[in-house]
Amino acid sequence: MEPMKIERRRATMLPAFRPKRRTLDREQLLTVAKYAALTLAGILLFRAGQARALIERGCAAVGGEAFALFLPALYYMISRTVRDVIADKQGSATCHHLKNLPYNSSLYRIRY
Numbered sequence: 001m002e003p004m005k006i007e008r009r010r011a012t013m014l015p016a017f018r019p020k021r022r023t024l025d026r027e028q029l030l031t032v033a034k035y036a037a038l039t040l041a042g043i044l045l046f047r048a049g050q051a052r053a054l055i056e057r058g059c060a061a062v063g064g065e066a067f068a069l070f071l072p073a074l075y076y077m078i079s080r081t082v083r084d085v086i087a088d089k090q091g092s093a094t095c096h097h098l099k100n101l102p103y104n105s106s107l108y109r110i111r112y
Helices: 026-057 064-090
Strands: none
Touching: 026 064
């Protein structure tokens, strides 16, 4: 049996591969800050509501104050709906999820 030959090659000059860093622009940073503030506000409202409910109820049950934790999600859903309604009233097709619908889509067709 022959010994295994190892072929050695010289280093090649490959272009340096540097992954591009994706930096957040100002608008994205403001969006992240807004939702972080909404999350913090929801937590603070929940804690305040929980303390108030504990005084009133006399036990540590969780009730409607838990909805304060959903503040960021509710804000997003309501603001998106308002933007879509305003865009629809103005007649512009800025709703990205409604632009490419086929005309015969029975799911989104409005029947009168």
